Amino acid sequence: MVKNRTVDYLNCHPFLTHFINNGYDISDEEKKEWEVHIKRIVYRIKKKFEFKYQAEKICHTLSDVSKMPFKSYNIPASKCNVGNQMKKIGKEKSLLPACVECYADGRNNYAYPSVIEATEKRFKSLKDKDWIPAMVKLIDHNVNVHSMTHFRWHDVGDIQGVWHLRNIIAVCVCTPNVQHWLPTLETQVLKDYLVYMKTLLKEETDCNNIDIDNIKFDSIDNLNIRISTPIINAYPLTKIANDLGCTSSLVESSDRILAKNMEEFMENSICTSSLTENECADCRKCWDKKVPLVRYPFKKNGKMNGKIEPFDLYGGKEN
Ligand code: SF4
Numbered sequence: 162m163v164k165n166r167t168v169d170y171l172n173c174h175p176f177l178t179h180f181i182n183n184g185y186d187i188s189d190e191e192k193k194e195w196e197v198h199i200k201r202i203v204y205r206i207k208k209k210f211e212f213k214y215q216a217e218k219i220c221h222t223l224s225d226v227s228k229m230p231f232k233s234y235n236i237p238a239s240k241c242n243v244g245n246q247m248k249k250i251g252k253e254k255s256l257l258p259a260c261v262e263c264y265a266d267g268r269n270n271y272a273y274p275s276v277i278e279a280t281e282k283r284f285k286s287l288k289d290k291d292w293i294p295a296m297v298k299l300i301d302h303n304v305n306v307h308s309m310t311h312f313r314w315h316d317v318g319d320i321q322g323v324w325h326l327r328n329i330i331a332v333c334v335c336t337p338n339v340q341h342w343l344p345t346l347e348t349q350v351l352k353d354y355l356v357y358m359k360t361l362l363k364e365e366t367d368c369n370n371i372d373i374d375n376i377k378f379d380s381i382d383n384l385n386i387r388i389s390t391p392i393i394n395a396y397p398l399t400k401i402a403n404d405l406g407c408t409s410s411l412v413e414s415s416d417r418i419l420a421k422n423m424e425e426f427m428e429n430s431i432c433t434s435s436l437t438e439n440e441c442a443d444c445r446k447c448w449d450k451k452v453p454l455v456r457y458p459f460k461k462n463g464k465m466n467g468k469i470e471p472f473d474l475y476g477g478k479e480n
Pocket residue numbers: 431432433434440441442444445446447448455
């Protein structure tokens with residue numbers, strides 16, 4: 162991986178802070194030096210763009226999803242690597258991958274030319290050298306002007322590789338007052354990221370008394386990575402999620418959920434947006450690391466009661 166020290170240091174920061182809070186023995190002087198170093202980097206990033214329109218020239222706008230309480234971010238559904246593979250596997254094995262019924266794949270508002278163009282522009286900008294400061298500017302703008310407290314990554318699309326996840330985490334570190342939620346199917350990218358991070362931390366620290374080999378994503382306080390189950394009605398990927406310090410989610414057929422009584426429907430793990438006019442309203446479960454699993458009722462063409470053919474795939478093994 163090509164070294165970009167600014168991005169590397171920002172990515173190290175939450176993990177080093179976790180170690181420092183959990184017994185990593187460094188002197189007060191070293192700790193202060195590190196904190197000043199990070200503050201300088203964040204300051205430089207935040208100073209890069211004075212105005213929102215300058216940032217939008219780099220990374221385009223943030224996305225608006227009617228369900229979400231605040232702004233989100235998306236790229237084209239066609240750029241989902243695991244999602245596209247799952248669609249093919251589903252055809253071969255008669256499984257129903259959630260991505261086959263993706264609400265964004267040329268459906269609903271995502272079929273409008275202006276929306277398609279916006280997702281393409283965001284995708285093309287991902288490797289721009291100023292993508293991180295531009296995204297930080299847009300998030301800060303929404304914090305300052307619209308009191309944004311929560312941000313959703315990828316209401317459509319997914320992480321493209323370790324380089325992309327590093328950039329997202331750098332943005333999270335620069336916006337500590339915002340809770341970030343990143344849903345993903347890209348478990349291999351998550352694993353590869355932790356390998357990169359272990360190597361980096363070993364280079365940057367005297368690691369004798371810290372357990373670098375067991376680092377997990379839950380060290381990043383303001384980011385919840387929720388690993389989605391790719392097949393409708395299959396078991397959630399709870400073990401992988403736990404091992405990586407993430408949470409998980411699944412899509413469950415709505416007739417299965419509607420058969421349950423309302424009390425159970427309101428159970429903490431189920432998305433209740435259909436009770437609140439398809440909006441999150443006051444719910445923030447998806448961002449909450451203390452909610453290990455969120456279950457989304459399956460909707461066909463945006464409607465509950467979507468029939469699934471074939472379905473009832475609970476025969477899968479919990480992984
Ligand atoms: S679980 Fe809550 S936060 Fe998540 S999508 Fe549903 S309503 Fe929104």
